[in-house]
Amino acid sequence: MRLAGGVLPKVCMCGTHILSLHPQRKEEQRVKISLSINGTQHEADIEPRFLLVHLIRDVIGLTGTHIGCETSICGACTVLLDGKPVKSCAVLAVQANGGQVTTIEGLAKDGQLHPMQEAFWECHGLQCGYCTPGMIMAACGLLKETPNPSEEEIRHGLEGNICRCTGYQHIVDAVKYAADKMVA
Amino acid sequence: MRAYLPEYELKTPANLAEALRLFSDEPGVWRPFAGGTDLMVLLEAGKLTHTRFVSLWGLPELTGIESHDDQIIIGALTTYSQMQAHAALRAEFPLLCEAASWTGAVAIQNRGTLGGNIANASPAADSLPALLVYDAELELISANGSRVVPYNGFHTGYKTSVLRPDEVIKTIRLPRTTAGWRQHSRKVGTRKAQAISKVCLATIAHSENGVVQAIRLAFGSVAPTPLRATATEAVLKGQPINAVTIAAGRAALLNELKPIDDVRSTAEYRAQVAANLLVEFLEMLA
Ligand SMILES: Cc1cc2nc3c(=O)[nH]c(=O)nc-3n(C[C@@H](O)[C@@H](O)[C@H](O)COP(=O)(O)OP(=O)(O)OC[C@H]3O[C@@H](n4cnc5c(N)ncnc54)[C@H](O)[C@@H]3O)c2cc1C
Ligand code: FES
Ligand code: FES
Numbered sequence: 001m002r003l004a005g006g007v008l009p010k011v012c013m014c015g016t017h018i019l020s021l022h023p024q025r026k027e028e029q030r031v032k033i034s035l036s037i038n039g040t041q042h043e044a045d046i047e048p049r050f051l052l053v054h055l056i057r058d059v060i061g062l063t064g065t066h067i068g069c070e071t072s073i074c075g076a077c078t079v080l081l082d083g084k085p086v087k088s089c090a091v092l093a094v095q096a097n098g099g100q101v102t103t104i105e106g107l108a109k110d111g112q113l114h115p116m117q118e119a120f121w122e123c124h125g126l127q128c129g130y131c132t133p134g135m136i137m138a139a140c141g142l143l144k145e146t147p148n149p150s151e152e153e154i155r156h157g158l159e160g161n162i163c164r165c166t167g168y169q170h171i172v173d174a175v176k177y178a179a180d181k182m183v184a
Numbered sequence: 185m186r187a188y189l190p191e192y193e194l195k196t197p198a199n200l201a202e203a204l205r206l207f208s209d210e211p212g213v214w215r216p217f218a219g220g221t222d223l224m225v226l227l228e229a230g231k232l233t234h235t236r237f238v239s240l241w242g243l244p245e246l247t248g249i250e251s252h253d254d255q256i257i258i259g260a261l262t263t264y265s266q267m268q269a270h271a272a273l274r275a276e277f278p279l280l281c282e283a284a285s286w287t288g289a290v291a292i293q294n295r296g297t298l299g300g301n302i303a304n305a306s307p308a309a310d311s312l313p314a315l316l317v318y319d320a321e322l323e324l325i326s327a328n329g330s331r332v333v334p335y336n337g338f339h340t341g342y343k344t345s346v347l348r349p350d351e352v353i354k355t356i357r358l359p360r361t362t363a364g365w366r367q368h369s370r371k372v373g374t375r376k377a378q379a380i381s382k383v384c385l386a387t388i389a390h391s392e393n394g395v396v397q398a399i400r401l402a403f404g405s406v407a408p409t410p411l412r413a414t415a416t417e418a419v420l421k422g423q424p425i426n427a428v429t430i431a432a433g434r435a436a437l438l439n440e441l442k443p444i445d446d447v448r449s450t451a452e453y454r455a456q457v458a459a460n461l462l463v464e465f466l467e468m469l470a
Pocket of ligand 2: 068070072075087088
C-alpha cells in the first residue's frame, strides 16, 4: 500500500499493523510520553490515538501480550498498569503516561519462572496458549488484591478473560496452586 | 470495521481548569474522555462519530471518595474498583458496590468510572438504578461555575440529559439517610459474567410491623432511561405486606414500565422479570 505522493506507510514488526498512515501529521498533534515497562523506562513520541497494546507490541517489541478481539471483551491483551489488570487494547498509550506497566515478559526473574507461570505449567492451565499471557496477568492482579482466593473469587477475578480451549478448570487449579505457593 | 484512527485527537490537560477552558471555548467540539471503556469499544468498532476528546483521567479534582457527616461525595472519575474498596461506601451504599462488582470484569472495573456510566446514559447501565434509590445528586462544573442537580431528572430521554456541552460531572453525592433500610438488588443478564443487563433492579425499603413505611424502586433496561418507579412506590407505601399488596404492586409496576424489544431481550420478558424481582423483594420484606 502507498499513500499519496508514493509515501510508504510505516508498519509494525509483524508487517500488518499500520503505525503511521499520516507521516505528514503535524508535530503538535504528537505527544511525548514516558512510562516504565517491566522496570525499564521508555520514552515515546506518539499520536494520541495510539493504543497501549500497540506501543507494547509494535514499538517496544514485547509480543507476549496478545491481541484477540480488540474490543475489550476477551482479555488476551491484559497487562498490569500500576499493579492493576487492564485491557491494553482499550487503553490509549497517552493515558498510561507516567505509569508502570508489567507484561508477561516482566514476570520471570533471573531465569526463574514466576510462581504463576510455574503453576500454569504444572497444572496444565493452557492448551493453545493464546489466552495465557492475559490470563496469567489477570491472575497476578487478582492475587495482589486477594492473596488466598476461594474458587469463586478466582472465577470472578478471571471473568473478563476468555479461553476457548481449557474449559477453565485447569486455569482455576493453577491460580490456586500459585496462591498456595506464594502465601507459603 | 475499525475506525480510521488517525482522525482522532485526545488532549491531556494538566488540571481541571485547563480542561474546562477547552470545553467552554469551543462548546461541543471537545468531549470528555474518562476511563474510555465505553468510548474505546465504539472507537474500535468504527462507530465513534465524534473525534475530539479531552482526557479527564487522573485529574485529582475529579477523583477520590470523601466521607462527610451528612453525605458521601464520590469524584466522577472514581473507578468501580475504588468504590468497592471503600469501607463506608460498602457498608452504607451496598447496592452501588454490588453494581460495581457486576460491571464488566475486573480489568473494566479498574478503568470504568461512575461519572462515565452516568454520562454514557445507557438505559442498561448497572450503577444507575442504585443512584436513583439513594437520591443521589450530581455536581456539574464548567468554567463558569458549578451547580448541583438531583440525579433523578438528569436524563431527559434516551441518551439526552441536562448536562451542557461546556460542563462535566464533577461529583456524585449520596445523602447518608438510609442506614438501616433493607437493601436489595438483582441483575438479570444472559450469563453471569461480563453481560449487559436485560433487567436490573435496585431497591431499598423501611418497614415496621409488616407495614411498608417507605420504599424506593429503580430499574435498568425497562425504559429509555434508568427508571425510578414512583407510581408503584406510592401504591406500596403505608400498606401491610400481604398477597393483596403484592398483587397491587405487581400490577402497578407492569403499568409503569415501558420496556422495548431489542437484541438482548423482549419487552414482554423484561416486564415479567421486573415484576418478579419486585415480588421477590416484597416477599423478603414480609
Ligand atoms: C467489556 C465491557 C463490559 C461492560 N459491562 C458493563 C456492565 O455490565 N454494566 C454497565 O453498567 N456497564 C458496563 N460497561 C460499560 C462501563 O464500563 C461504562 O459505562 C463506564 O462506566 C464508563 O466510564 P468510562 O470512564 O470508561 O467512560 P468513557 O468511555 O471515558 O466515557 C463514556 C461517556 O461519558 C462521557 N463522560 C465520561 N466522564 C464524564 C464526566 N466526568 N463528565 C461528563 N461526561 C463524561 C464521555 O464523553 C463519553 O460520552 C462495560 C464495558 C465494557 C468494555
Ligand atoms: S484484545 Fe483486548 S480484550 Fe480482546
Ligand atoms: S489455551 Fe487456548 S484459548 Fe486458552
